[in-house]
Amino acid sequence: MTAIAHPAPQHLRSVSARRDAEAIARRKEALARLAARRMPLPGHQIQTSRAGQPLGLGHRPGHPHLHRAVAVPTDTPEVAVAPVVDRAKPNLTSREVEVLRTWMLVDSKPAVAQELYISLGTVNTHLTRIRAKYAEIGRPAPTKASLVARAIQDGIMTLDEL
Incomplete structure (x- = not known):
């Protein structure tokens, strides 16, 4: 006996299409966030304020994992700056x-x-x-x-x- 494939009803196709579109939008957003990340290059130094604190957005006292310092190239001032994360390490045995x-x-x-x-x-x-x-x-x-x-x-x- 041969099975006959029937097309999915219209309401199921529209739900599937909507889910696919939402998934594609989420992937694009995630890729955009990844593309926005920058790692410091060798030869760059961390730019600090007059008080000696690294500059950056997202720093809150007591939350070193949120700290975003700004790396500035030492030889070429025209190069874009890159965020650096100062991470606290756990005390693992x-x-x-x-x-x-x-x-x-x-x-x-x-x-x-x-x-x-x-x-x-x-x-x-x-x-x-x-x-x-x-x-x-x-x-x-x-x-x-x-x-x-x-x-x-x-x-x-x-x-x-x-």
């Missing part, structure tokens, strides 16, 4: 760093437990504490991908190690 690095290099938490000769519950406890320490300093990392990003930002791992 050596065992937490070991568990975090191992988790990033293997596929699963049970594999981490097996490799480090600890229980799965201990792996989960370490990861929970690591996430709590990042949240304490205002840099939450609820997913594995965000923990990878935090580890790279803090120099715990490099992209080449992944």
